[in-house]
Amino acid sequence: MPYFSYFSWLLLVFLLPLSTIAQDQRPNQETHQLSIQRLPEGAKIVLDGLLDEAVWQTTDVATNFWEKDPRDGVQAERPTEARLTYDDQFLYVAIKCFDEDAGHIISTLKRDVGYWQGDAVAILLDPVNEATNGFMFGVSPAGVQTEALLGGGSGDGNYNGNWDNIWYAEAATHTDHWAVEMAIPFKTLRFEAGSTTWGLNFLRNDTQHNQFHVWAPVPRQFWGIDLGYAGQLRWDVAPPVANGNVALIPYALGAVGEDFEENTNLENLQTGADAKIALSPSLNLDLTVNPDFSQVDVDVQVTNLTRFSIFFPERRNFFLENSDLFSNFGIPPLRPFFSRRIGLDEDGQPVPILFGARLTGNATENLRIGLMNVQTRANENQAAQNYLTAAFNQRIFQRSSISGMFINRQAFTDGSLSNTDYTRNADLELNLQSADGTWEGWAGYHQSLRKNINNANAYWNAGGAYTGANMNFVFDYVSVGENYFADVGFVNRIDNYDAVRDTTIREGYKILWSPLRFTLLPKADWIQNLNFEFINALFLRPDHSIKDRETFFLLNPVFPNSANIRGGVGNLSTLLLYPFEFTDGEPLPAGRYNYTDFGINFFSDDRERFSYVLNFEGGQFYNGQRRLIGGNLNYRAQPWGNFAISAQYNSLDLPEPYGDSELWLVGPRFEINFSRNLFWTTFVQYNTQADNFNINSRLQWQFRPLSWIFLVYTDNYATEIWGPKNRGIVLKANYWLVL
Numbered sequence: 001m002p003y004f005s006y007f008s009w010l011l012l013v014f015l016l017p018l019s020t021i022a023q024d025q026r027p028n029q030e031t032h033q034l035s036i037q038r039l040p041e042g043a044k045i046v047l048d049g050l051l052d053e054a055v056w057q058t059t060d061v062a063t064n065f066w067e068k069d070p071r072d073g074v075q076a077e078r079p080t081e082a083r084l085t086y087d088d089q090f091l092y093v094a095i096k097c098f099d100e101d102a103g104h105i106i107s108t109l110k111r112d113v114g115y116w117q118g119d120a121v122a123i124l125l126d127p128v129n130e131a132t133n134g135f136m137f138g139v140s141p142a143g144v145q146t147e148a149l150l151g152g153g154s155g156d157g158n159y160n161g162n163w164d165n166i167w168y169a170e171a172a173t174h175t176d177h178w179a180v181e182m183a184i185p186f187k188t189l190r191f192e193a194g195s196t197t198w199g200l201n202f203l204r205n206d207t208q209h210n211q212f213h214v215w216a217p218v219p220r221q222f223w224g225i226d227l228g229y230a231g232q233l234r235w236d237v238a239p240p241v242a243n244g245n246v247a248l249i250p251y252a253l254g255a256v257g258e259d260f261e262e263n264t265n266l267e268n269l270q271t272g273a274d275a276k277i278a279l280s281p282s283l284n285l286d287l288t289v290n291p292d293f294s295q296v297d298v299d300v301q302v303t304n305l306t307r308f309s310i311f312f313p314e315r316r317n318f319f320l321e322n323s324d325l326f327s328n329f330g331i332p333p334l335r336p337f338f339s340r341r342i343g344l345d346e347d348g349q350p351v352p353i354l355f356g357a358r359l360t361g362n363a364t365e366n367l368r369i370g371l372m373n374v375q376t377r378a379n380e381n382q383a384a385q386n387y388l389t390a391a392f393n394q395r396i397f398q399r400s401s402i403s404g405m406f407i408n409r410q411a412f413t414d415g416s417l418s419n420t421d422y423t424r425n426a427d428l429e430l431n432l433q434s435a436d437g438t439w440e441g442w443a444g445y446h447q448s449l450r451k452n453i454n455n456a457n458a459y460w461n462a463g464g465a466y467t468g469a470n471m472n473f474v475f476d477y478v479s480v481g482e483n484y485f486a487d488v489g490f491v492n493r494i495d496n497y498d499a500v501r502d503t504t505i506r507e508g509y510k511i512l513w514s515p516l517r518f519t520l521l522p523k524a525d526w527i528q529n530l531n532f533e534f535i536n537a538l539f540l541r542p543d544h545s546i547k548d549r550e551t552f553f554l555l556n557p558v559f560p561n562s563a564n565i566r567g568g569v570g571n572l573s574t575l576l577l578y579p580f581e582f583t584d585g586e587p588l589p590a591g592r593y594n595y596t597d598f599g600i601n602f603f604s605d606d607r608e609r610f611s612y613v614l615n616f617e618g619g620q621f622y623n624g625q626r627r628l629i630g631g632n633l634n635y636r637a638q639p640w641g642n643f644a645i646s647a648q649y650n651s652l653d654l655p656e657p658y659g660d661s662e663l664w665l666v667g668p669r670f671e672i673n674f675s676r677n678l679f680w681t682t683f684v685q686y687n688t689q690a691d692n693f694n695i696n697s698r699l700q701w702q703f704r705p706l707s708w709i710f711l712v713y714t715d716n717y718a719t720e721i722w723g724p725k726n727r728g729i730v731l732k733a734n735y736w737l738v739l
Contacts, residue, residue: 001076004323010612012231013671013680014236015205017063020699021642022144022379023488025398025435026131026228026230026398026399026435026436027217027228027229027435027436028184028216028217028229028230028231029230029231029232030233031216031231032062032200032215032216032231032668033231033232033233033234034060034062034084034200034202034231034232034233034234035236036059036060036084036085036086036233036234036235037059037062037084037085037235037236038086038087038236039085039086039092042056043055043091043253043489044182045085045181047168047169047170047180047181047182048170048181048184049143049170049171049172049174049179049180049181050172050179051094051096051179051181051354055085056083056085056094058174059084059085060083060084061080061081061082061083061085062082062083063079063080063081063082063213064200064267064474065079065080065202065213065214065215066213066215066216066217066599067203067211068211068212068214068217068219068220068559069211069212069220069335070210070211070220070225070528070529070558071319072217072218072219072220072268072469073217074346076204076206076211076213077209077211077573077636078097078098078099078162078206078209078213079096079098080095080096080098080202080204080213080215080691081095081096081120082094082096082121082123082202082215082470083095084233086239088240089172089185089186089242089647090183090184090185090186091184091186091189091239092122092181092182092184093137093180093181093182093183093452094179094180094181094182094590095123095139095179095180095202095204096177096178096179097119097177097178097179097180097204097206097364097414098176098177099176099177099178099206100175100176101208102173102178103140103208104118104119104140104141104173104178104208104312105117105119105140105607105638106118106119106140106144106209106638106639106662107208107638107639107642108144108499108634108639108642108671108673109142109144109639109640109673109675109676109679110144110671110676110679111144111145111146111676111702112145112146112147112161112162112164113146114140114144115138115140115146115161115205116205117142117207117208117606118205118207118292119140119141119205119207119208120138120139120140120141120144120146120204120205120207121138121202121203121204121205121390122136122137122138122139122141122146122201122202122203122315123137123138123182123200123201123202123203124136124150124199124200124201124202124204124225124227124230125199125200125233126150126197126198126199126200126227126363127189127192127195127198127199127282127405128191128192128195128282128365129195129197129199129230129232130152130199130201130365130366130395130397131152131199131228131230131398132151132152132227132366132368132393132399133149133150133151133152133227133324133362133401134146134149134150134199134227134230134369135147135149135150135188136149136150136203136225137146137157137169137182137184138203139169139171139180139182139459140171140330140450141173141178142171142325142639143169143170143171143180143676144676145167145169147161147163147164147165147167148159148160148161148163148225148322149163149320149321149322150163150225150227151227151324151328152226152227152228152399152600153222153226153227153399153433153437154222154225154226154437155223156405157324157328158223158225158226158324159223159225159321160192160321160324160733162295162314162315162317162320163320163321163380164317164706165530165706166185166186166188166247166609166705166736166738167182167183167184167185167188168182168183168184168705168708169181169182169183172440174289174602177465180384180647183312186239186240186241186242186728187242187245187274187278187738189280189281190281190282190284190296190361190362191239191241191281191282192281192282192362192365192547193238193241193281194238194730195235195238195239195316196234196235196237196238196262197232197233197234197235198232198233198235198683199223199231199232199233200216200230200231200232201214201216201218201227201229201230201231201579202214203215203224203225207607208607209471210560210561210607212224213666214228214229215231216229216323217229219386219436219469219520221467221468221469221470222437222467223473226437228398228399228435228436228437229436229437234393235583235655236709241281242278242281243664244460245276245277245278245655246275246277246278246739247275247276247277247736247737247738247739248273248274248275248733248736248739249273249274249276249706249734249735249736249737250270250271250273250734250737250738251272251273251292251336251454251733251734251735252271252733253268253269253270253271253292253293253730253731253732253733254268254269254270254515254730254731255267255269255270255728255729255730255731256268256728256729257267257714257726257728258724258726258727258728259402259726260702260723260724260725260726261613261725261726266375266728267334270292270678271290271291272289272290272291272292273286273288273289273290274286274287274288274289274291274317274318275287275288278351279359280361282361282362283359283360283361283362283369284321284322284359284360284361285357285358285359286318286321286356286357286358286359286360287355287356287357288318288355288356288357288719289354289355290352290353290354290355290732290733291316291318291343291353291356292685292708293316293317293343293350293696294384294711294732295314295700295708295710295730295732296315296316296317297656297696298313298552298683298685298696300667300685301665301667301685301687301690301694302665302690303650303663303665303687304650304689305582305621305626307497307580308344308492308493308495309490309497310331311333311338311490312340313340314327314338314340316339316343318356318358319339319342319358319681321358321360322358322360322361322368322370323339325360325368325369325370325391325393326335326339326370326372326391326405326657327339327388327392328403328667329403329405329427329429329446330427330446331442331461331476331478331579332460333490333492334384334446334459334461334478334480334484334489334490334491334492334617335486335489335491335493336405336425336427336446336488336489337389337425337488337489338406338486338488338489338490338568339488341487341488341489341490342374342376342488343374343376344641345381345382348497351376351377351379351382352376352377352379352712353374353375353376353377353655354375354376354377354384354710355374355375355395356372356373356374357371357372357373357374357376358370358371358372359371359372359458360372364483366394366395366396366634367392367393367394367395368392368393369390369391369393370389370390370391371386371389371390371391372387372388372389373384373388373389374387374391375387375412375428376415381410381711382411383412383413383418383421384412384413385409385410385411385412386408386409386410386411386412387407387408387409387488388406388408388410389405389406389407389408389452389522390405391403391404391405391406392404392405395612395728397432398433398435398438398469399433399434399435400430400431400432400433400636401430401431402428402429402430402431403427403428403429403430403431403703404426404427404428404429405425405427406426406427407425407426407427407486407488407489408422408423408424408574409422409487409488410422414535420451422450423448423449423450423485423487423488424448424449424450424453425443425446425447425448425449425486425488425489426446426447426449427444427446427447428444428445429442429444429445430442430443430444431445437466437467437652438466438467438468439465439466440464440465440466440467441463441464441465442461442462442463442464443460443461443462444460444461444462445460446458446459446460446484446486448483450483453485455481455483456481456482456483456484456508457481457483457484457485458481458484458511459478459479459480459481459484460478460479461476461477461478461479461511462476462477463475463476463513470518470519470520471516471518471519472515472517472519473514473515473516473517474513474514474515475503475513475514476511476512476513476514477510477512477513478510478511478513478587479493479508479509479510479727480493480508480509480510480511481508482494482506482507482508482542483506484508485509485581493509493539494506494507494509496506496578496579497531497575497580498578498579499579499580499581499587500579500587501578501580504578505578507541507542508542509539509540509541509542510539510540510541510544511537511538511539511540512536512537512538512540513536513537513538514535514536514537515533515534515535515536516533516534516535517531517532517533517534518531518532519531519532520532520534525560526559527557527558527559527560528558528560528675529557529558529560530555530556530557530558531554531555531556531557531558532553532554532555533552533553533555533556533568534552534553534554535550535551535552535554536550536551536552537548537550537551539716541714546573546575547575547577548572548573548574548575549573549633550570551570551571551572551574552568552569552570552571553568553569553570554566554567554568555567561607562605562606562607563602563603563604563605563607564602564603565600565601565602565603566601566603567571567598567599567600567601568598568599568600569596569597569599570596570597570598570599570612571591571594571596572594572595572596572597573592573594574592574593574594574595574622575591575592575593576588576589576590576591576592576593578590581658582621582652582654582661583652583654583658583660583661584659584661585654585657585658585659585660586605586657586658586659587658588622588623588654588658593622593623595619595620595621595622596619597617597618597619597620597621598617598619599615599616599617599618599628600615600616600617601613601614601616602616605633609635609636609637609638610633610634610635610636611633611636612631612632612633612634613631613632614630614631615628615630615631615648616628620655621652622654623654623655623658624652624653624654624655624658624660625652625653625654626650626651626652626653627651627653628649628650628651629647629648629649630645630646630647630648630649630665631646631647632644632645632647633645633646639673640672640673640674641670641671641672641673642669642670642671643669643670643671644668644670645666645667645668646665646667646669646670647664647665647666647667648664648665648666649662649663649664650662650663650665651663662688663688663689664686664687664688665685665686665687665688665689666684666685666686667683667684667685667686668684669681669682669683669684670681670682676702677702677703678699678700678701678702679699679700680697680699680700681697681698681700682695682696682697682698683695683696684696686719687719688719688720690718691716691718691719691720691726692713692716692717693716693717693718693722694714694716694717694726695713695714695715695716695719696712696713696714697712697713697714698710698711698713699711699712704736705736706736707734707735707736708732708733708734709731709732709733710730710731710732710733711729711730711731712730712732713727713728713729714726714727714728714729714731715727
């Protein structure tokens with residue numbers, strides 16, 4: 001019996017018990033409950049961080065917080081108290097953090113930035129109390145606000161910090177504590193009428209003492225945002241549902257620039273608008289007409305020494321709210337949906353979008369839906385395109401789900417949709433997870449449809465994971481067909497470049513991925529924890545012969561001051577199917593290459609005003625040698641400034657006639673916060689691999705909540721001849737109007 005058949009039986013044995021485990025009750029729902037009562041008639045809350053209103057003396061108090069990091073299962077040393085009340089418009093939050101040391105760490109005054117790098121508190125709300133999605137509202141001792149959308153779990157895909165909405169907060173520091181008051185409009189939240197039980201948790205970043213506290217305890221191996229560990233918020237009566245929740249966000253911009261390569265001057269006057277319309281308390285419609293994303297942060301460039309494309313994250317606001325409904329399908333190197341394929345070409349350059357609409361949210365307590373349609377204009381390189389995506393996520397048991405998605409990319413020519421130029425994708429996934437998140441199993445099937453392509457046009461994967469306090473492991477099997485296309489997705493490794501013929505050849509593949517991690521908690525003052533990690537990845541050809549193998553052993557001691565070292569050794573075996581070039585010399589010939597390299601990274605205590613990261617790597621690279629020296633230096637002029645520089649030097653030395661290469665990537669960055677509403681950020685990137693020197697400088701002023709004026713300057717130069725490529729300046733204003 002082939003080994004992959006054994007794997008199928010093994011996976012079945014693994015998944016079946018999960019269907020029972022997944023039905024267990026969630027922790028903390030019975031042990032951590034907080035009652036909330038309406039604000040007394042005529043009483044008012046003044047947001048000033050003083051907490052001197054009479055109501056705060058009579059409300060129920062969430063206290064006895066637990067330490068989560070660096071040790072879980074023990075009470076927090078420094079007390080925290082949280083209180084809630086409400087009226088017809090707002091949910092009011094008061095949090096008091098006791099600490100006689102007023103030396104708070106405040107990384108920035110910029111909204112939505114630096115929450116996890118400094119002292120702060122947050123409230124987590126799960127209005128449907130199903131641990132599938134929720135909200136986070138956080139505030140630093142300087143009153144800097146952060147809001148985020150949450151999925152149900154602990155992974156990065158469950159945290160969307162790019163979501164924006166209007167709410168209010170102020171903070172104040174006192175002799176023995178600091179305190180925060182928030183007012184969160186019910187219009188900002190999405191919840192069903194009649195609900196009297198919400199999921200609830202409170203977080204405290206006690207960064208200056210290198211600790212993280214939670215009200216409802218969360219095991220150390222999970223992120224504190226994990227809604228599966230939320231307690232309960234019990235309302236005296238169902239909270240009022242806000243009506244008429246509509247926000248109109250028009251913008252206007254003027255831009256001038258020059259393209260030196262094309263010898264053209266650029267001038268642009270442009271207007272457009274976004275709208276956010278609450279069709280129900282839990283279902284939101286986003287509309288955009290002629291959107292512009294000139295104010296969005298530029299991508300952080302990287303040196304790419306692989307044979308495949310690099311994944312860059314989505315940063316455009318229109319695509320972000322409830323984005324997990326679409327973007328969480330598949331696995332990180334294989335995403336059927338990747339919103340950067342819409343309105344951006346392969347070089348990251350804008351493709352004009354005419355309009356877009358997104359309907360997302362909860363249709364029922366257990367069913368989330370997403371529907372998106374975007375239309376782009378034609379340009380010199382491609383016809384106009386229509387992108388239609390529909391998705392659902394049906395919760396089953398406590399934290400498990402069945403999800404499905406359909407994607408249609410279709411060219412729009414001569415006033416109608418093309419009958420030949422299209423790609424369609426259909427996806428179905430099952431995720432089973434125990435109530436405490438410890439055990440997880442998954443299976444997914446993804447089909448692509450193109451005209452006259454009927455075979456090898458699917459990919460499927462299945463696997464499982466265990467996440468314990470001292471041991472984590474994952475086992476995943478992936479099979480990708482040669483003719484699986486995802487025009488609105490990110491599919492890595494399927495395209496193999498032939499440098500001699502200057503062409504790309506597609507070949508399907510399979511992956512066996514099995515990382516294993518152990519964490520030790522020594523009882524010693526000089527070390528906080530010690531992590532061992534073993535990662536093995538096999539990449540197989542369609543006939544199941546080994547194409548590539550990547551094996552790493554990593555050691556990561558973490559010290560009590562948050563400094564840590566990460567080092568290890570990697571052994572790789574790579575089958576080049578076709579010649580490939582990494583330098584200006586001749587391409588490496590096809591064949592198998594076995595090589596080993598070593599690396600060590602040192603991360604200093606990032607709570608200090610001056611912090612740094614040092615990187616060293618070296619060893620074999622295919623049939624030659626590679627050396628890497630790099631690092632990051634950062635100085636925090638608290639709280640008004642951050643000044644940083646990153647640099648990386650890669651040296652490739654291959655035997656003749658395959659050449660050698662020296663690659664530099666340098667990125668100075670500085671940020672000056674004149675206030676909580678006025679910021680100046682400049683980012684410079686020097687990348688010899690991309691032959692580009694880029695300057696991006698942005699001044700932004702928030703003249704009212706979420707209404708901004710941006711002044712953005714960009715300049716690009718070729719590094720080899722040090723000649724200008726293009727430059728431009730944009731002045732843009734938007735206005736958030738609540739109707």
